[in-house]
Ligand SMILES: Nc1ncnc2c1ncn2[C@@H]1O[C@H](COP(=O)(O)OP(=O)(O)OP(=O)(O)O)[C@@H](O)[C@H]1O
């Protein structure tokens with residue numbers, strides 16, 4: 261099967277200008293040479309700690325910001341080479357749900373206008389069904405109804421606003437949706453409603469998702485494959501059951517160990533990871549993770565490990581991934 | 597054991613133009629030395645207002661309109677403000693929900709900690725700064741002497757939260773109220789901070805009131821749990837009872853709706869509907885319009901908290 265989205269060696273730096281007088285501007289590598297692909301109908305999860313480059317990756321996919329180098333190929337078209345008119349047309353197939361349900365909807369527009377705008381932009385508002393019918397149908401799809409059309413965003417709860425954001429992304433019947441932390445701002449009971457909704461519409465419309473989140477349980481629940489990012493790089497990418505069952509990267513192992521489990525009788529087996537995430541302005545040499553890594557050796561300080569295949573369909577960037585694999589196997593046997 | 601803090605029928609209301617918001621509507625719980633009680637519930641259920649009420653820091657138009665807060669057998673609600681000031685930040689202190697607003701951006705870290713020690717413990721400035729460095733070391737901040745001279749914006753989110761905890765612990769409080777102390781932090785940093793709080797609680801025999809909406813954090817850190825909904829405690833139990841024999845339909849709904857690591861795929865089981873706005877709560881039991889077990893009686897009156905088994909309280913007509 262051919263991928264719907266293919267990303268090759270994508271990089272993006274930001275210039276930060278120092279506030280001190282005469283200070284030099286420094287550059288920050290937000291996304292550092294990442295590659296991955298997503299197949300039609302699949303959900304790929306992108307997970308990692310704050311600032312690791314998840315949202316930047318999402319924006320690069322839609323070309324909401326310009327990449328420094330590398331390519332994004334969507335449906336056989338290289339997004340970076342499209343003219344602005346072509347790009348606008350392609351956005352019909354490529355939509356985004358934004359991180360913050362409170363700021364991503366224009367407060368001065370009624371729901372009716374918010375949903376009609378993408379339809380009108382793509383000339384999809386005159387195809388038989390009246391606009392009114394189309395909009396009511398969209399709202400019903402996300403569990404709201406036509407009576408909500410004339411309200412403003414502030415008249416809705418966070419969960420309802422996130423539904424409106426999803427309805428807006430769905431309006432043009434895209435092929436791929438980049439969902440940037442679509443449930444992070446929601447209470448757990450509402451979060452479950454929105455996750456179910458996203459899975460239902462995926463089945464109904466054959467959607468493909470790039471699903472960005474920092475909650476590992478949510479990612480496991482919804483994703484077919486998972487990519488783990490650390491300081492701008494992908495450190496591991498594999499089918500979800502391999503990431504969660506037999507990780508090949510110490511950072512993934514530490515993340516999983518740190519997730520608090522809703523089971524009061526479970527003993528925590530691992531010491532929490534020490535230290536803070538280093539500044540992306542001046543990342544550690546070699547493997548970026550080495551200062552916090554319990555497996556680190558000299559080579560890790562000098563040589564950045566390649567992302568390479570450690571097991572079928574399982575890529576990791578670590579000099580000592582074989583040690584982790586054996587470690588988690590002993591864990592399993594001792595807990596039995 | 598004699599409780600250190602005993603809250604009885606606390607009510608805190610906000611009198612607004614549109615009506616009276618019953619943010620905390622008759623809450624009772626107690627806290628003994630050395631234990632962690634978790635206060636859990638969805639956004640807007642009244643967790644922060646409860647915490648602010650304990651310290652008598654409710655912002656206007658909010659007002660404590662009823663109840664007692666017994667701290668070491670003294671009702672704090674009857675105390676003159678001057679005496680209250682001697683307790684706040686000293687015997688009872690709080691880690692506030694917004695980490696960005698909890699520190700003064702124009703004061704150096706060292707000065708912010710020293711100030712409190714000078715005020716409550718009567719230390720000289722030099723002594724206070726020395727002690728501040730010790731406190732920073734205690735919460736795991738590298739190069740503490742160096743850090744004393746930093747301003748808050750020079751620290752990462754995780755370090756800032758450690759400083760806030762150091763400040764709240766400066767006077768060795770008997771009670772620490774921590775309002776979502778890790779919500780803004782990454783999981784690896786969250787694990788460090790929760791370990792730190794647990795260790796400091798044990799070392800100082802402190803009682804900890806932990807406010808959180810994360811059931812994983814509750815399971816790993818709390819001894820007892822109180823579940824809040826719409827200004828009320830709807831269930832209270834030991835942590836094991838709550839997770840294994842949770843009884844209130846809202847508790848069961850919360851436990852069923854979280855995705856779990858290694859859990860089943862397929863559909864989650866959400867609670868239907870949403871939290872009603874505070875001025876549009878239904879009559880009777882406030883959960884009844886989302887409750888799968890609601891019946892006639894739930895609309896007529898709000899149930900009382902009843903004891904199911906020792907230490908396990910539930911507010912539900914179906915369970916009495
Ligand atoms: N416009 C910008 N200018 C300068 N730096 C930026 C800009 N956008 C992002 N960054 C920086 O790039 C890095 C990656 O940011 P990004 O928003 O992609 O992270 P993230 O993984 O989405 O984090 P979070 O989980 O907090 O949303 C961060 O260090 C961030 O500060």
Ligand SMILES: Nc1ncnc2c1ncn2[C@@H]1O[C@H](COP(=O)(O)OP(=O)(O)OP(=O)(O)O)[C@@H](O)[C@H]1O
Nearest residue numbers: 610617619638639640641642643644645646655874
């Ligand atoms: N200053 C205020 N004026 C009016 N109403 C207020 C004020 N502060 C809080 N409230 C109301 O009191 C209720 C309880 O708020 P509180 O901040 O205690 O919720 P919470 O449980 O801490 O929620 P979160 O999880 O979002 O922090 C809410 O309905 C809120 O709208």
Ligand SMILES: [Mg+2]
Nearest residue numbers: 314315316359
């Ligand atoms: Mg982001």
Ligand SMILES: [Mg+2]
Nearest residue numbers: 643644645693
């Ligand atoms: Mg709060």
